[in-house]
Amino acid sequence: MPSNAHSLLPFNTFGLTQSANNIVMLHHREQLAELAEHAGPRLVVGEGSNLLFTAPFEGQVVVNRLKGIHVSDAGDAWRLTVQGGENWHQLVCYCLEHHMPGLENLALIPGTVGAAPIQNIGAYGVELSRFCEQVESYHWHSGETHLWSAQDCAFGYRDSVFKHQAKGQLIVSVTLLLPKAWQPVLGYGPLAQLGEQATAQQIFEQVCATRQAKLPNPAELGNAGSFFKNPKVIPAQAEALKLAWPELPVYPAENGLVKLAAGWLIDKAGLKGTAVGGAAVHEQQALVLVNRCGASSEDILRLAALVRDRVAQQFGVQLEPEVRMIGPHGETHLDEALSWLN
Known part of the structure; x- marks a missing residue:
């Protein structure tokens, strides 16, 4: 690795010893304006759980560590605005602990909340798009934030607008709507054996057990x-x-x-x-x-x-x-x- 390069080993779950020219930890929104002045290639990383660095990255890596969860009552649903640097699985646990079910099928999916809409993460019959109300992104060149409705996000199977015309933008926050009239999703794999009376906690535990048994x-x-x-x-x-x-x-x-x-x-x-x-x-x-x-x-x-x-x-x-x-x-x-x- 060149003497002026920075190791990406802590920022990719493949455990590869690749490098980047520069690595910046983003903890506060106020840092964005200064980071936007960077002229070369830029990559936003959450926890590096869905990345394969194929070569040294000749630019700046921005590690999203923006934190915060705001919950409000939206009548028939709970509205959660979650900052992009929050850990996804910890968000699922937070929701269950605060009696806001819905995300339990998505337990133990690695990565951050900011990465979730890019991939439209999904598992066991549920995708993020089911609950996403809007996504807030930061456009590096204009220096402005943009709010994308769920329809604007153009969600598909492991796909979204953030892989295409909005590629490279920083996901600042994601707003979710979790209906209070919760319905279990039990149609996939080992969840079917739980029966229609299954609780969100039981689904969560089964998903965690299944993923831990199958995935390293x-x-x-x-x-x-x-x-x-x-x-x-x-x-x-x-x-x-x-x-x-x-x-x-x-x-x-x-x-x-x-x-x-x-x-x-x-x-x-x-x-x-x-x-x-x-x-x-x-x-x-x-x-x-x-x-x-x-x-x-x-x-x-x-x-x-x-x-x-x-x-x-x-x-x-x-x-x-x-x-x-x-x-x-x-x-x-x-x-x-x-x-x-x-």
Whole structure:
């Protein structure tokens, strides 16, 4: 690492020893005007739980540590305005402790509140978009904040406006509406066995137990959670795949498409435990790539390409990474990052 570079090791859960030219901790809004004067590449980071640094970052990394939770009564719902640097799981716990259920299906999703709308985080049949009322962002070039309604956010599956025309803006705060007339969401996986009388606390505990059993702790084994999105295909393709593999899990998706379980595809392709250098496909959850032993960015990239290509060969399904890949000057993608290695 160059002598004038700063280590990104504390700011990425993959445990990679990449670096940045400059790292700034953002604790107060008053810092924004000064930070906006930076002329080079800039990257906003929460807890680095969905990032893969593919190369040294030749710019400034801003670590969002804005804190605060404000709750008000909106009649038939609780309105929470949460600063972007708050930890997401701690927010879920806060809501349950204060008798405001709704987020329990999203327990133990790593990262900050500011990262949640970028990905439109989701798990066990619930997405952030279900509860998001508005998002406040800061535009570095204009120096102004902007309020995005839920509709303006253009939420999709692991997608939002903040990955496209609003990419790179800092998420200052997120406002959520949690209906007082709470309804459990029990249609996915182990939650169905809880029964319709399940409480929010029971759902929370089941989600936590399931995630802890299946997903490695980044503090013990470097990873960025689910590496690939669940692919969406047309019903005819899903039906053809079901003829060959009747046990293939399928779920309804928007626009008449069908969602397949990426982890199942990777597992059935015989890839669990497959390693490239220090990187490997996790033995318990094939959807997770792990830093098993001093992996480099190149190890992870080559392993991701191997997994994608093997699944495409066996099932004719193209996997797309969910993890955000960051190159020297900002966002990149798998093929581009691989091209720099060759």
